[in-house]
Amino acid sequence: MKKTTATALVGVKEIARRANVSIGTVDRVLNNRSGVAAKTRERVLEIIKELDYQPNMMARRLASRRSWQFAVLIPAASTETGYWNAPLQGIKQAANEIRDFGVTVQVFFFDQNDKTTFTTEANNIIKQGFDGVLFAPMFEEESLKLLKKCHTAQIPYVFINSDMEGQDRLSYIGPDLYQSGYLAAHLINYMVQDQQQILIVNISKEMGHHHHLLKKEDGFRAYFRSNKRPVQLLKTDIRQTDYQSVKSKLTKTLKENKVDVIFVTNSRVATVARFLEEAGHVNIRLMGYDFLAENIEYLEKSVIDFLICQKPQEQGHKGIMALYNSLVLGLPVEEIQHMPIDIITRENYHNYRN
Amino acid sequence: MKKTTATALVGVKEIARRANVSIGTVDRVLNNRSGVAAKTRERVLEIIKELDYQPNMMARRLASRRSWQFAVLIPAASTETGYWNAPLQGIKQAANEIRDFGVTVQVFFFDQNDKTTFTTEANNIIKQGFDGVLFAPMFEEESLKLLKKCHTAQIPYVFINSDMEGQDRLSYIGPDLYQSGYLAAHLINYMVQDQQQILIVNISKEMGHHHHLLKKEDGFRAYFRSNKRPVQLLKTDIRQTDYQSVKSKLTKTLKENKVDVIFVTNSRVATVARFLEEAGHVNIRLMGYDFLAENIEYLEKSVIDFLICQKPQEQGHKGIMALYNSLVLGLPVEEIQHMPIDIITRENYHNYRN
DNA sequence: TAAATTTTCGTGTACGTACACAAAAATAAA
DNA sequence: TTTATTTTTGTGTACGTACACGAAAATTTA
Structure with missing residues (x-):
């Protein structure tokens, strides 16, 4: 004092x-x-x-009349999947932190199931003229159009959640999907005996998500390929996300095969957990993705053994900060920022920070 | 623009x-x-x-003549263990971030093996008159003296790395040792078969560290007690940290027992890894603590299966920020800030942030 | 009621930097 | 050399807040 x-x-x-x-x-x-x-x-x-x-940053900011407008274009958090709430929170937090430095962040949402909404919002962004853009390049073609426009307008852009390589983005912030699948396999490797069977489950309506899941699966399979462990990998695609669809498909699969471990390639693992619990499959190990309330519930009950998570909230935060650091502070920014791959268990979820 | x-x-x-x-x-x-x-x-x-x-924080800071002096008292990073380098880095980073807000941080070091150095530095801190203190209460009696003095001088203090409950500290930032041991046991549970033997290894010269290790061991044992898994827990204390001592002790232990998994309760796991590698014990699983270069080396080689880490660098950062948030910004601060318990493997250490 | 005192309020300057404008110096053109 | 032009440099004001100081208003005292 x-x-x-x-x-x-x-x-x-x-x-x-x-x-x-x-x-x-x-x-x-x-x-x-x-x-x-x-x-x-x-x-x-x-x-x-x-x-x-x-x-003196304080004085510098005070005297400067310059202000910065950042645009964000991400999927709206549907009732289908609340995933994008997390990045959004991180974005808002970052926006809050740098508001005093003259930065305002405007968030635009698109519908994951409707490419045209992406384009519409993208055009709005271009029209308004921002100083930097952070977006999720979920649709390849449409994203290319957007970044071309950014390019001619000299507006730097950052990718979040998924990458488009070689598009001279300022930065990519997101998960390393392949590696996370590889890690999942490593964990599961401890849980299985030789000759046991592992079921890979993809649950997704949206085709747009599919390559996401495939990359994880690739990594997963690669692990067992490289260590030559004699285990069986089964796989099932479930194209409906409701419980009944998952239940009927899994019932069938489990009737036909003796499955020892299930690996769900996304956050839909809670649905599988519910099925395992209700059907009394207490001996099947289960693993999936993301720190969501419904998943944690089953993690707590030990129905789910592990969750893998890549700090979605921090992704949003880092996305905004990449623009801020580069444009406002003039600092260099790492081109690829892979998030850490976190392993969440019953013991450590309490203190996990998304 | x-x-x-x-x-x-x-x-x-x-x-x-x-x-x-x-x-x-x-x-x-x-x-x-x-x-x-x-x-x-x-x-x-x-x-x-x-x-x-x-x-406007900028203007406020610019106009204000008030400055804040924080003191830090932590162990010097010895050649024995470089652990405290990490918190120190976090402290420095935080100090850097808030320097423009009028905060200066002065770091004092003590010798983990010499209580008197703690007292000496503590007295220096009191004499100089700081606005807030962050310290590692490694020696109970000496720490009590320090915080009593802080109390009469109205100086708030924050504990880092280990806690002294009920000493109305502003905050405690550190690991949840018991829980991290419990988690370790959960992981190991996947690796062992019934009737197999698990060896707990404590390697530490300093008695001051001992209760640290014991808490982890408690959590570790508690897991197996509560899930009633029929496994054997052996234990060995090694009071010398050099390789030869570890080697001879382990050689003896492994001759007398068939050990399947080894759990090292601190960062000394690399020494054990070296032994396992040199002695050709390729079938013994190994697990230990902390993201240190020597440990990562053996993690990479799959001699170590898992490392548990609790973000020591972030601990330092949060410690300073707790003082800053409370004193400078007048924000409320959480009394207990347990760090997340991170599981590090061969697959995810690349993107781990200490 | 006037003077003295206390309470309440307004003004001016400073913080360190950005930027517009004016002044001075250097150079070019006459 | 004188004038015109360009280059270089200095000065003043503003940003939003903190704080010292003095002015005005309200209150008390004589």
Whole structure:
């Protein structure tokens, strides 16, 4: 609670004094504006380095009239899947943190089942003219159109959740799907005996999600291929997400095969858990994705053994911060930011941060 | 890149205008200083609420002369164990982030093997008069003395890494040791068959660490007690940390017992890994603690199956932020902040953030 | 009621930087 | 050399808040 004057750190004034110039000149050098004689600039630059001058962000922001408008385009969190609530929360949190720095974030939503909504909102974004865009490139063709427009308008863009390589995005923030499947297999490898059977379950209505699931499955299979473990991999695709559909399909599959472990490639694992519980399959191990309330419920009951999660909320946060760091602060930004692959169990979910 | 005037958000000036008072009065109300007539204060307060006034942190900080000095007292990172490097980094990072807000952080180190160094540094801290203290209460008696002094000097303090309950600390930030042991047991439960033997290994010279290890062991045993799995738990304490000591002790133990899984209760797991590798015990599963380079090496080689880690770097970061949030921003701070218990494998360590 | 005192309020300056504008210096054109 | 032009540099004001100081209003005292 002392009231000492803060930071005897140097500012433009001190630099100006030492260089025998006015603060105006120092300012010009710092923001490398034109109109400074070469040797004056050098002299000032030298003193800046010598004093290890750190600009005062507070004052800088206060004096600057510049404001930044970021646009976000992500799927609306449907009742179908609440997944996108998490990234949205992260986005809002980040927006809140940097509001004082002159950044406003506007969020646009599209319908995962309707490509045209993506295009409509994308056009709105372009029309309004933002300084940066964060979006989920869920539809390839439509996304390409959007980023082309961003490109001509010189607007940097960041991908979230899924990537389109080689599209000189500022950054990609999202999961490493293949690797997460590989990790899942590693965990399951501890749970199975030789000759046992593992069932891979894809539950998804939307085709758009499908390659997501396939990448995880690829990683999953790759693990067993590389370690040559003598286990059987079965697979079933369920194209309806309601409980009855899942139940009937699984009933059939489990009747025909002796399954020891089930790996669900997305957050729909709770539906499978419900089935296993109701059907009394207590000996089947279960593993799936995402920190959702319904999943945690079954994790708590030990119906689900593990959940894998890649911090969706933090993805949103990092997405906004990538734009902020690059555009506002002028810092370099990592091109690919894979989220950590978290393993959630009955013991550690309490303190998990999404 | 637009140059619109930032944030048409209201400031003291607008409030003053609407309330028919000067900004001075508004300022007095905001910082509830004395010298404002009751009804004037009310009127201003009402308008403030009505306009949902958010003070501009930039301007506030710029105008304020107040500075904050935080002290940190943690073990020096010895060559023995580099663990405390991680919290230190987090502390430095946090210090960096809030430097512009007038906070300076000064770090004091003590020797884990010498209680007197703790007391010496603690006295230095009290003498200098800080606004907040973050420290690792490693020695009970000495820590009690320190916090008593803090108490009389009205200095809030935060515990890191280990807790002393009921000492009205501002916050505790650290691992949940019992739970992490419990989780370890859960994982190991997948790896063992009935009747197999699990060896618990404590490697530590310093008695101060011992209750740390015991808590993990407690959790570990509790798991098997509660699920009644018919496995054997063996245990060995190794009071020397050098490789030869570990080797000879383990050689003896493994000769006398058929061990299937080894659980090392701290970061010394790499030493055990080295032994297992050199002795050719390829069938013994191994698990231990902490994201250290030497451990990762054996994780990569699959000698270690899992590592458990509780984000030591983030612990340091959160410790400083707890002081900052409470003292500078006046925000409420959670009293107990248990870190997430992370499971690190060969597949996910690449993107792990300590 | 006037003077003295206390309470309440308004004004001015500062924080460190950005930026517009004016002044000075250097250079080019006459 | 003088004038015109360009380049370089200095000055002033603003950002939103904190705080010291002094002015005005209200209250008490004489």
